[in-house]
Amino acid sequence: xxxxxxRLNLRPPGTPRGVSxxxxxxxxxxxxxxxxxxxxxxxxxxxxIFETYMSKEDVSEGLKRGTLIQxxxxxxxxxxxxxxxxxxxxxxxxxxxxxxxxxxxLNGDLVVVKLLPEEQWKVIKPESNDxxxxxxxxxxxxxxxxxxxxxxxxxxxxNDSPDVIIEAQFDDSDSEDGHGNTQNALVxxxxxxxxxxxxxxxxxxxxxxxKDENTFTSQDSRVLPxxxxxxxxxxxxxxxxxxxxxxxxxxxxxxxKNSELFRKYALFSPSDHRVPRIYVPLKxxxxxxxxxxxxxxxxxxxxxIMDWKEDSNFALGQLAKSLGQAGEIEPxxxxxxTEYGVDFSDFSSEVLECLPQGLPWxxxxxxxxxxxxxxxxxxxxxxPSTARDLDDALSCKPLADGNFEVGVHIADVSYFVPEGxxxxxxxxxxxxxxxxxxxxxxxxxxxxxxxxxxxxxxTDKLTFSVIWTLTPKGKILAEWFGRTxxxxxxxxxxxxxxxxxxxxxxxxxxxxxxxxxPEHTCDEVHRAVLNLHGIAKELRRQRxxxxxxxxxxxxxxxxxxxETGLPxxxxxxxxxxxxxxxxxxxxxxxxxxxxxxxxxxxxxxxxRRHPPPQTKMLNDLVEFCDxxxxxxxxxxAGALNKSLTEMxxxxxxxxxxxxxxxxxxxRPMQMAVYFCSGALRDPAQFRHYALNVPxxxxxxxxxxxxxxxxxxxxxxxxxxxxxxxxxxxDTLQKQADHCNDRRMASKRVQELSTGLFFAILVRExxxxxxxxxxMGVLNQAFDVLVLRYGVQKRVYxxxxxxxxxxxxxxxxxxxxxxxxxxxxxxxxxVKQVIxxxxxxxxxxxxxxxxxxxxxxxxxxxxxxxxxxxxxxxCGDHKEExx
Numbered sequence: 001x002x003x004x005x006x007r008l009n010l011r012p013p014g015t016p017r018g019v020s021x022x023x024x025x026x027x028x029x030x031x032x033x034x035x036x037x038x039x040x041x042x043x044x045x046x047x048x049i050f051e052t053y054m055s056k057e058d059v060s061e062g063l064k065r066g067t068l069i070q071x072x073x074x075x076x077x078x079x080x081x082x083x084x085x086x087x088x089x090x091x092x093x094x095x096x097x098x099x100x101x102x103x104x105x106l107n108g109d110l111v112v113v114k115l116l117p118e119e120q121w122k123v124i125k126p127e128s129n130d131x132x133x134x135x136x137x138x139x140x141x142x143x144x145x146x147x148x149x150x151x152x153x154x155x156x157x158x159n160d161s162p163d164v165i166i167e168a169q170f171d172d173s174d175s176e177d178g179h180g181n182t183q184n185a186l187v188x189x190x191x192x193x194x195x196x197x198x199x200x201x202x203x204x205x206x207x208x209x210x211k212d213e214n215t216f217t218s219q220d221s222r223v224l225p226x227x228x229x230x231x232x233x234x235x236x237x238x239x240x241x242x243x244x245x246x247x248x249x250x251x252x253x254x255x256x257k258n259s260e261l262f263r264k265y266a267l268f269s270p271s272d273h274r275v276p277r278i279y280v281p282l283k284x285x286x287x288x289x290x291x292x293x294x295x296x297x298x299x300x301x302x303x304x305i306m307d308w309k310e311d312s313n314f315a316l317g318q319l320a321k322s323l324g325q326a327g328e329i330e331p332x333x334x335x336x337x338t339e340y341g342v343d344f345s346d347f348s349s350e351v352l353e354c355l356p357q358g359l360p361w362x363x364x365x366x367x368x369x370x371x372x373x374x375x376x377x378x379x380x381x382x383x384p385s386t387a388r389d390l391d392d393a394l395s396c397k398p399l400a401d402g403n404f405e406v407g408v409h410i411a412d413v414s415y416f417v418p419e420g421x422x423x424x425x426x427x428x429x430x431x432x433x434x435x436x437x438x439x440x441x442x443x444x445x446x447x448x449x450x451x452x453x454x455x456x457x458x459t460d461k462l463t464f465s466v467i468w469t470l471t472p473k474g475k476i477l478a479e480w481f482g483r484t485x486x487x488x489x490x491x492x493x494x495x496x497x498x499x500x501x502x503x504x505x506x507x508x509x510x511x512x513x514x515x516x517x518p519e520h521t522c523d524e525v526h527r528a529v530l531n532l533h534g535i536a537k538e539l540r541r542q543r544x545x546x547x548x549x550x551x552x553x554x555x556x557x558x559x560x561x562x563e564t565g566l567p568x569x570x571x572x573x574x575x576x577x578x579x580x581x582x583x584x585x586x587x588x589x590x591x592x593x594x595x596x597x598x599x600x601x602x603x604x605x606x607x608r609r610h611p612p613p614q615t616k617m618l619n620d621l622v623e624f625c626d627x628x629x630x631x632x633x634x635x636x637a638g639a640l641n642k643s644l645t646e647m648x649x650x651x652x653x654x655x656x657x658x659x660x661x662x663x664x665x666x667r668p669m670q671m672a673v674y675f676c677s678g679a680l681r682d683p684a685q686f687r688h689y690a691l692n693v694p695x696x697x698x699x700x701x702x703x704x705x706x707x708x709x710x711x712x713x714x715x716x717x718x719x720x721x722x723x724x725x726x727x728x729x730d731t732l733q734k735q736a737d738h739c740n741d742r743r744m745a746s747k748r749v750q751e752l753s754t755g756l757f758f759a760i761l762v763r764e765x766x767x768x769x770x771x772x773x774x775m776g777v778l779n780q781a782f783d784v785l786v787l788r789y790g791v792q793k794r795v796y797x798x799x800x801x802x803x804x805x806x807x808x809x810x811x812x813x814x815x816x817x818x819x820x821x822x823x824x825x826x827x828x829x830v831k832q833v834i835x836x837x838x839x840x841x842x843x844x845x846x847x848x849x850x851x852x853x854x855x856x857x858x859x860x861x862x863x864x865x866x867x868x869x870x871x872x873x874c875g876d877h878k879e880e881x882x
Contacts, residue, residue, distance in 0.1 A: 092616035103235035106243035113233035248335030278317035354423035375487040385493035412462040413702035431742035433704035474538040497578035536584040547638025547692040554790025594697040600718035603678030610672035617668035674736035678729030777814040793855035
């Protein structure tokens with residue numbers, strides 16, 4: 001691995017992390033081993049901080065030869081000097097240390113890296129208790145792993161991706177002792193960059209020096225075991241700038257009032273520490289900003305990076321607009337949408353002209369003759385009560401032989417979106433609807449989403465259907481695909497369907513149900529729901545018997561004040577049988593369509609795959625479970641699911657521990673992605689790990705996902721309704737990649753929206769108390785999963801009224817003993833032992849910053865404390881389960 005001409009050059013004292021240990025002729029940092037940039041530095045020129053990017057040709061050659069590696073850059077939101085790209089072999093991530101090594105790439109960019117020589121690789125301390133070496137993952141669970149129908153109540157049924165809420169974006173603390181908490185970071189905008197080459201006019205010249213613990217001498221490398229090194233690299237090229245280059249943040253004056261720069265530029269300080277600080281021309285700023293900067297201390301702005309020169313720590317940018325006050329819902333939301341490149345503008349007149357102009361629209365007679373007419377059938381929708389874009393409807397007709405004809409009927413969106421039209425182009429560009437707590441940014445104009453395509457009751461609608469003949473046990477006897485026309489007889493909510501499932505024999509009064517069309521009766525709908533529920537239970541049982549995995553995680557739903565829009569309260573969304581019923585038939589339809597289009601077009605099918613978990617992170621989890629005495633089987637998706645479902649009882653403690661373990665199991669999981677079958681040569685890679693099926697796609701939500709529209713067009717071609725779209729596999733793969741990118745962005749936006757509302761709830765209604773379970777124990781802090789709200793937080797010892805605290809390992813298990821200061825001088829101090837899987841009481845409280853909140857431990861009483869040691873036997877509830 002080492003290059004013979006490398007001389008190990010340790011970082012000189014006082015060089016901050018992120019600035020290379022190799023210095024140019026004038027003491028300016030250049031990237032390790034980059035001789036060219038050293039020789040390039042000429043007198044009179046500004047010295048380069050960053051390396052020049054390699055040429056396209058050299059990058060292409062290097063990727064072919066395997067001397068360069070490409071991957072999506074992930075910057076740790078809690079430790080912004082740390083970045084990673086996934087290892088192509090699924091092993092431990094490749095580490096990129098510092099801003100200089102990152103070479104102006106931003107979070108989410110597709111980058112090319114070159115490995116550094118082995119003596120510069122990161123040392124992983126074997127006894128380290130801080131398990132953040134992989135970088136704080138943002139939640140990457142595909143919806144199939146958590147249930148596509150697990151919807152937040154307040155999202156009006158628009159969200160299908162129930163992932164764990166992460167609120168690291170509102171918590172810049174990364175240290176164990178809590179001193180990393182920059183209390184007023186969002187307000188005063190002072191972010192310490194990890195690069196601080198001293199230049200006149202740069203306010204970072206006095207930034208504190210950070211001791212680098214990862215540098216070691218060549219002698220060290222001989223005695224270190226191999227597993228304690230993490231491959232490290234530097235960015236040499238940006239293949240694709242996937243980050244929007246937009247950021248929200250605050251304006252400041254430059255520190256040096258006498259500098260040339262001070263007269264021309266202000267400094268923009270992004271709220272997201274992963275984005276560099278930016279010089280913006282003063283002419284872009286408010287007129288009185290220079291004379292009254294304090295008036296703007298709490299004003300949120302949007303800035304776009306226009307350039308980032310090799311010789312500057314900071315980027316150059318343009319101020320796009322002022323959003324309003326930080327900490328308020330709408331300015332913060334607009335900032336989130338802009339940062340993630342979500343187009344929330346109104347649809348243009350050119351796009352709207354593509355829609356039917358004569359309203360109200362009715363089905364043309366020629367369309368009636370081309371379609372199977374199902375308008376007399378008992379077909380209905382089941383959605384959240386506030387949903388307005390109804391994609392899917394269900395039917396279940398009993399047959400004389402005891403079997404059932406079950407139909408999944410999906411809105412025929414492709415009928416209204418002509419290929420190549422302006423409407424098609426904008427939908428392809430948006431690729432997905434984006435769901436926020438308080439509203440939705442639709443992929444298609446509202447006329448389509450909520451009227452023309454939405455399967456509203458008692459109106460004729462165009463649909464694409466999959467109809468099966470199924471036995472009561474869910475065995476498929478026959479299958480039919482085709483274009484149809486339906487007339488939904490009622491719009492059921494999940495609550496309606498749930499009440500039908502829970503009252504199989506009771507006749508539900510009509511006043512408790514929505515209007516049902518006169519052609520059908522309440523009893524008929526009730527019987528259909530019960531029959532669907534019975535079949536769904538069998539399908540689900542068989543699916544898990546066949547090795548599927550589900551990681552249910554706590555998901556927040558908010559209740560909002562109608563007048564102010566502020567959150568009044570929140571609760572964990574309950575996933576019930578009615579949700580499961582819909583989910584099973586959507587999964588069945590998606591799998592059926594995947595097989596159909598792949599058989600018809602082996603090279604041009606748009607499918608969805610889910611890679612297996614990351615090997616290194618999975619191995620770390622296996623090791624953790626072994627240490628904790630948890631007999632988990634990680635050999636397959638099904639084995640993991642069996643472990644999670646069979647190991648735990650249903651008492652409060654067991655359910656909390658299952659929640660924590662489920663959360664831990666989600667971390668090694670990778671994203672499910674769309675792909676074109678002709679662009680991936682190995683069919684083994686087509687598999688969907690969580691569902692444990694060979695082929696899967698998305699067909700059931702074309703109103704809000706463009707991938708489904710593409711799949712509808714493929715299915716229409718497979719059935720002979722139209723010519724196959726003239727698309728090369730590479731072109732289709734590019735569309736798939738774009739859908740993946742926008743889908744990821746929409747997930748992040750949703751998480752940030754949830755985090756924003758939760759932070760405001762803590763600020764407005766806090767402090768909030770809840771039981772929490774300890775997930776990890778560090779020297780001076782511990783991590784908890786707050787059970788009532790599903791959020792993870794770090795509790796710092798120095799934030800608690802303690803007399804002392806002591807960390808030790810008992811066997812391999814970390815333990816933190818807290819000695820509380822007594823409230824009454826006459827009392828004895830209370831001792832509390834914190835170990836993993838402890839149940840503790842925490843208080844979430846707002847901090848000085850508008851959108852920051854912290855968790856502190858509630859002072860324990862002297863009795864009634866749960867002793868985790870009494871309850872760590874893990875197989876103790878198996879008998880009840882069996």
